[in-house]
Amino acid sequence: MDKAINPEKDGSENLSAQIYADLRLKLIVGELRPAESLSIRTLAEKYNVSAMPVREALRQLASENALIGVAKKAYRVPDLTSDEAANLFFLRAVLEGAAAEVAVANIKEADFTLLSRFVDDMEKTWAKRDCSAFLLSNFHFHRHVYSLTGNGALQDMIEALYVRTGPWLALGIVNLENPDHWMGEHPEIIAALRAGDAAEARRLTEEDARWGMQLYRELG
Amino acid sequence: MDKAINPEKDGSENLSAQIYADLRLKLIVGELRPAESLSIRTLAEKYNVSAMPVREALRQLASENALIGVAKKAYRVPDLTSDEAANLFFLRAVLEGAAAEVAVANIKEADFTLLSRFVDDMEKTWAKRDCSAFLLSNFHFHRHVYSLTGNGALQDMIEALYVRTGPWLALGIVNLENPDHWMGEHPEIIAALRAGDAAEARRLTEEDARWGMQLYRELG
DNA sequence: GTGCTTAAACTGTGATCACAGAATCACTCA
DNA sequence: TGAGTGATTCTGTGATCACAGTTTAAGCAC
Structure with missing residues (x-):
């Protein structure tokens, strides 16, 4: 089962929003573990899109502290103290x-x-x-x-x-x-x-x- | 006085974050008016960067409802009811x-x-x-x-x-x-x-x- | 075997281009 | 004078490339 996104059927208007919503739900239900790292290119491959929508989704999640994004380093799920x-x-x-x-x-x-x-x-x-x-x-x-x-x-x-x-x-x-x-x-x-x-x-x-x-x- | 960003001196590590912070402060102090529209390319020119960092900053602000972002339409400052x-x-x-x-x-x-x-x-x-x-x-x-x-x-x-x-x-x-x-x-x-x-x-x-x-x- | 060095692979970031939809404005015809 | 219609301009979006740090792993010296 791949995570491929279907731009036609999904309600969202752009790919970034779909990927954002998908990752967000995975965080809510704990499908992503603390300290797990997320790579733009890897995710892009899974979702079968280019890196562009993924990076925007990740940055968005990082901006609300749902992910940790340090420059030039892989995005990670926060490991809360x-x-x-x-x-x-x-x-x-x-x-x-x-x-x-x-x-x-x-x-x-x-x-x-x-x-x-x-x-x-x-x-x-x-x-x-x-x-x-x-x-x-x-x-x-x-x-x-x-x-x-x-x-x-x-x-x-x-x-x-x-x-x-x-x-x-x-x-x-x-x-x-x-x-x-x-x-x-x-x-x-x-x-x-x-x-x-x-x-x-x-x-x-x-x-x-x-x-x-x-x-x-x-x-x- | 241009809004040009200086990647060297500013503390932030990437341009997106600097533009994001700048726009965010402008919103806080009311320098941007409700219903005002923000164009990626126009801002990119003002900040003297490419469109890429600007679009990420705008998307980020839109994701926290600080701006309204509809697909294929200019970003706007929300006009609150x-x-x-x-x-x-x-x-x-x-x-x-x-x-x-x-x-x-x-x-x-x-x-x-x-x-x-x-x-x-x-x-x-x-x-x-x-x-x-x-x-x-x-x-x-x-x-x-x-x-x-x-x-x-x-x-x-x-x-x-x-x-x-x-x-x-x-x-x-x-x-x-x-x-x-x-x-x-x-x-x-x-x-x-x-x-x-x-x-x-x-x-x-x-x-x-x-x-x-x-x-x-x-x-x- | 252990520690250091170096090179390869991987990371996000920024720039540039192509594209499609939205808005605008001028022009035409009634 | 006014409404409709066309083209042009402007919008964000996605893909692709080049680049510079970071991390990892292999290889070499001790």
Whole structure:
């Protein structure tokens, strides 16, 4: 299975955007590991395009710190220190907390069925130890919540955080010793949203954002 | 005075980054107006470089919504609707509020003299109706506060908001009817920081972030 | 076997060209 | 006078090449 891009069918108008989106998703679901290096020419070959669109996609990701780009050196997936990771999860707590608070006002019945389905997916994929699929379900759940704010800028910022924490989370999950220690607060978040309890939705969401940090501590 | 870039002396390692930084600052201080269009080739000529570094800088700015980039159409400075502006200022309130709260713990005496100087600059430049210089001083003040958090990701995110609101603020300021209506909360913020009152620092910072919105309402 | 040197392979970066779509402006015809 | 239409100019996009650092690996000396 090659990663070849089809310029005709894909919605995006230019190749750079497609490659950018593809790599971005791979980061979110942890398909790219920390410290992994990405070469423009190698990727260009995989995507079956020239180097040009790839370099723009990589530079774009580097500009939002989703990748590290040093001049004349290969782009790399950041290998976060615990401090850096803590900073990112703090931001997720702040932004997603605020988002959950706002979302309460806009949520509808159809949203709950969707959110519940995402939680089901998370449980299934967690049981199968399918790290990428789990992180994708987790992302879908949270994205649906913060998309209810209708604040596009807020959504973009939170999403950028998922891109940056993805590889780090994936590494933490695969190295987890006791996989039964499943800490999702997601059902409780749904309950709080249904109850219209904005403060509780915020508190639970903030707590969930710190789950990633606990992953780290368990590793020592 | 041309904008020519000097690859030797500038700290950045590549031209793209220098052009990116230059345009970014121009956006922050409102030197680029909403709906203004930026052409790759024109900018390349001004900076005295080829089109390549410019296109990467523009794409990068577009990726963080500091510019609008539609395929095959000229890049433009976004012309924010009032809703979009409200979203951005809401985010500034959330992030800068949280930052101020954290900053209280890390602030030192030397910081107060710096902050006071920025406030002086703001008053002077406001009196002279020098919009760009005023926005720069304002930016310096806020940047110094949120840089005290030591959270690099947080700093980047807030800064990205200043890039996006800059052109819009500049337009609001120059169209302001009663220039005496000066609404800075900055001296009070300094006082709250000095008193170690994190909650008050947060409240005042949040209030200050909404100042931009009031600008808009005054215009009708 | 170990350490140093050197050469080859690989890295991003910048410039230049070809191309296709968008916008603009002048011209024509009603 | 006005609307339609054509060509010209301008737009970003992608490919290809040359170049200069960086990294890697092989080879040589000790």
